[in-house]
Amino acid sequence: MSTSQISMISVQNLVRDYGPIRALSDVSFLIERGQVVGLLGPNGAGKTTCMKILTGFIAATSGQVLIDGKDIVEHGVEVRKRIGYLPENAPLYQDMRARDYLHFVARLRNIAPEKIKERIEHVAKVIQIESVLNQDIGTLSKGYRQRVGLAQAMIHDPEILILDEPTSGLDPNQIIEIRELIKEVGKDRTVILSTHNLHEVTATCNRILIVHKGRLIADGSPAEIQEQHGGSNTFKISIQGAGESVKDTLKGLEGVTDVVRLENQDQAATDWRLFGAADVDLRADIFNLAVQNDWTLLELHHERQDLETIFQRLTLT
Amino acid sequence: MRNILVIARREFFAYFGSATAYIAIALFLALLGITFFFEVPFLIAKPAFFDARVADLRPLFEWMMFLFAILLPAISMRLLAEERKLGTLELLLTMPVTESEVVLGKLFGAVGFLLVALVLTLGYPLLVSILGHPDVGPLVGGYLGVLLVGTTYLALGLLASSWTSSQVVAFLLAIVISATFTFIDLVPEALGLKAIPAFEVLSFNYHFKSIARGVLDLRDIVFFVSIIIGAVMLTTWSLESRKWKGA
Numbered sequence: 251m252s253t254s255q256i257s258m259i260s261v262q263n264l265v266r267d268y269g270p271i272r273a274l275s276d277v278s279f280l281i282e283r284g285q286v287v288g289l290l291g292p293n294g295a296g297k298t299t300c301m302k303i304l305t306g307f308i309a310a311t312s313g314q315v316l317i318d319g320k321d322i323v324e325h326g327v328e329v330r331k332r333i334g335y336l337p338e339n340a341p342l343y344q345d346m347r348a349r350d351y352l353h354f355v356a357r358l359r360n361i362a363p364e365k366i367k368e369r370i371e372h373v374a375k376v377i378q379i380e381s382v383l384n385q386d387i388g389t390l391s392k393g394y395r396q397r398v399g400l401a402q403a404m405i406h407d408p409e410i411l412i413l414d415e416p417t418s419g420l421d422p423n424q425i426i427e428i429r430e431l432i433k434e435v436g437k438d439r440t441v442i443l444s445t446h447n448l449h450e451v452t453a454t455c456n457r458i459l460i461v462h463k464g465r466l467i468a469d470g471s472p473a474e475i476q477e478q479h480g481g482s483n484t485f486k487i488s489i490q491g492a493g494e495s496v497k498d499t500l501k502g503l504e505g506v507t508d509v510v511r512l513e514n515q516d517q518a519a520t521d522w523r524l525f526g527a528a529d530v531d532l533r534a535d536i537f538n539l540a541v542q543n544d545w546t547l548l549e550l551h552h553e554r555q556d557l558e559t560i561f562q563r564l565t566l567t
Numbered sequence: 568m569r570n571i572l573v574i575a576r577r578e579f580f581a582y583f584g585s586a587t588a589y590i591a592i593a594l595f596l597a598l599l600g601i602t603f604f605f606e607v608p609f610l611i612a613k614p615a616f617f618d619a620r621v622a623d624l625r626p627l628f629e630w631m632m633f634l635f636a637i638l639l640p641a642i643s644m645r646l647l648a649e650e651r652k653l654g655t656l657e658l659l660l661t662m663p664v665t666e667s668e669v670v671l672g673k674l675f676g677a678v679g680f681l682l683v684a685l686v687l688t689l690g691y692p693l694l695v696s697i698l699g700h701p702d703v704g705p706l707v708g709g710y711l712g713v714l715l716v717g718t719t720y721l722a723l724g725l726l727a728s729s730w731t732s733s734q735v736v737a738f739l740l741a742i743v744i745s746a747t748f749t750f751i752d753l754v755p756e757a758l759g760l761k762a763i764p765a766f767e768v769l770s771f772n773y774h775f776k777s778i779a780r781g782v783l784d785l786r787d788i789v790f791f792v793s794i795i796i797g798a799v800m801l802t803t804w805s806l807e808s809r810k811w812k813g814a
Contacts (some may be wrong), residue, residue, distance in 0.1 A: 305661040309810040331663040341654030343577075345584050357573040358662045402658070 256319040257284045258440045259304070264313035266299050266464075267410035273299040274310070275464040281457075282531060283409075286436035287452030289444040291461035292565050297444035298338060300461065301414045304442070305335045315464055317410065320450065324435035331360070338415045340399030343390030346396045348379060350388060352405055359406035369405055377401045377431060400428070404435060411435065413443040417450060429453050448558050462565045479560045485524045485532055486512070488549035489540065496545075503539055505530040519548055570668040573658075578646070578676020588642075590601040595638050602630045603691060619676050624701045627691055628709035628779045632771070635717045636680075636749050640741030642680055643724025644734045646673045647806070666806040670725065670799055677721045683716075685710060689790060704781025704792075712778035714792040716771050720745045722798035729805040745771075 253557050259281040266274040272298045284361060289297045302308045304315055304324050305390055315322040317329045323442050343351055353491065356366045374380045377395045382390055387398060396416065416432065417425040432441060432454045444449060451458050453471055459474070459544055460468035500509045512521040526532045533552055540547040582588040610696035618698050659669060674758055724741035731737050752770035755763050768771045774787040 302657075307810070309663050327659075327663045328664060330661060334659070335658070335661045337654060337655065337657045340660055343581070344653070345581060345654055354573065354577050355662070358570060358664055360569075368808055466753065538605075 254349050257281060258285075259442070260314075260316040260319075261300075262314045262316075264300070264303060264315065265311045266296075266303060266308070267311045273389050273489070274303075275424050277313075277461070277464070277466045279459055279469060281440060282443065283440055283458055284438070286432070286441045287457045287459060288455035289442060289461060290446070290448065290451050290561065291444075292446055295446075297446075297461055297465075297566070298414055300545045300564060301335075301337075301412055301444055305333060305412055308439045314517055316547050320531075332408055333410045334403030334406065336396075337410075338400045338414060338418060340396050342395060342398060342402070344386070346387055348387055348389055348390070348401075348474075349382055349383040351398065352383075352402060354406050354432070355402045361406060369407075371422045373401045375433070377404070380417060393420050393427070396420060396424070396428060397431075400431065401459060409439055411441045413438055413441065415445055416443055416521045417445070417447070425450075443539070443542075450562050451500040452557060460561065460564060468560075469562055475560060476557060479564060483530070484553040485526065485545065486521065486549070486551045486553055487524065487536060488514070488516075488519050490519045490523045490546040490548055492543070493546045496520065496543075497522075499539065499543060500524060500536075503532065503535055505532055505535070521549075523553075549552045571672045574664070574669060574672025575675035576787055578673055579679040582642070582676070582680045588680060588683075590643060591638055592651065592687060594609075595634055596687060598634055599627070599630055600691065601689060602634075605625045621641045624705055624709055625776075628696075628713055629776070630704075631688065631709075631713045632716050632749070632775055634780045635651060635713065636722055636745045637742060639681065639685075639717055639720040640738050640745060643677055643721050644676060644728055644738040644739060646725050647728040647802075648731050648734045650738040652734075660806070660809075661680045667799070667803045670729075670806065674718075674722055675723055676716055677725070681714070681717045681721065681743065687713065690710070698748055705779060706779035706781075708738065708783060709754065709779045711726045712785070715778070716775050719748075719791050719794050719798075721770065722802075723748075723796045726798045726802045726805065729802045732805075753810050 257280040259279075259289070261277060263281050264274050264277040277296070277300065287434060291297050296473055299308070303310050304322070304327065306322050309323065317332060320329050322329050343354075346354070352370045353366055354375070356369055357363075361369055371380075374383055377397050377400055379394060379401055382394050382398075390398065395485060400416070400421065402415070413432065417428050417527055420428060432443065435441065436454070438544060443450070443454065458468065459466055465549070468479055470478060497509050497511065500506060505523075506524050507524040507527060510523045510525075512523055514521040524532060524536070527547070531552065533550055536550060537547060539545075568572060629647060647656065650659065674754045692701065692706055720741070723744050724737070727740035728734075728737040730740065748769065752762065752767045752773045754766060771791075773792045777784055777787050785810065
């Protein structure tokens, strides 16, 4: 197999048990070079376990992880050289200055001593931590600590960045800044980030893996997931001049599976949501039904389920 | 080796970056001075320096060993327990380093602290040499002995620190282990029984006394080095076991 055919990250049938609890169950996926992938799932879904296995911190009960074709267990040290990792909550040595900490990491990352200063300054500029380099990490705000964590993950210019909940606990402005940073650094490397926040993945990733109860339940770009998991299509209508029997009349329409009345402020009109079978476009039938019954159709909207609804539906069971 | 030295350097400077190291060393030097120069009716039957009026340095090293049994667990307790508690262990072990490099780096950093403490005790033999003429053999043997026994305490403390995320628990475990090994040969005597050879073989006190007399018996050195290597191996295994347990 040539290098170009080998996936950057290959996860095959990963299982991880904590005693009697199965945290990951037969998870498989491939990630190619240059992809920014969001591992999405509710708390306790298995995202962090997956990341800890990918970085070699814990072992899988069974299954295999290959990084550029190399097994993470057999070639642990060699593989870890190519990965930059930011664990959840950016655990750093509080008693060290940011500069000294980055120097320490750079030495462990085998950067030549004469190049360390240059690398620290470069990464500090990219991550925008130049102003706090000489401060003790313990005195930094959470946002800056997160940035120093990101800087240590990038100090050796790794091909793969693994970020566990990179924006957790940050304020909205800091979240936007970190997302921009991830997008920027993801332009020329493979990035996997975990989050339970849907906006995070849609804002930063070009591929989403949804994990729930230890299983991979969806995989694709945001558009592909909407396409694959959109489920039943719905239509929202607003009608004026309809009588008491409108619900039954709407239910009688062929292809309609359910009808729900919606709350609205307009006394003169009533709003309804019609649930149709998948792939059935009811707009023309609804319009014709309104004409037949002498209703004034104020609004007719074909709703497609957005990612948030799909995510909720997939992970609430 | 480079990774070991990088980790050792960070550990060494971490001690001296806070007040802990200075307080511990000051307390150690003060207690050592009091116990060596003045009569303290505990553990060592020999009269204190000013009472005996003999330039004998052996009690100095015996007191060092006893004080290290308490001081060094306080130094080793944070080595891995704190990393585990803060989560920094995860970052360290996902760098391209092996578990044994981490363990040796931590141990060497702590031994660096021990060396600083030992260098600062040089004032006592210097004072004794002004007042009398101590033998050089016991002086060299004494320092070699406390360095060996001190490193052994640190290695056992490091092992205890790898078992828990609580520094207090790590400290107490290390004291219990260190004290047991140190005084086990004295137990039969304290109970009014005959000496038990197996207890003597296991006792730090027994092997240390031999070295501190200035007699460098390979068996004593091998004894301490074996315990240090054993503790390092067990600590490495303890760190590796997180992969299956989940840290």
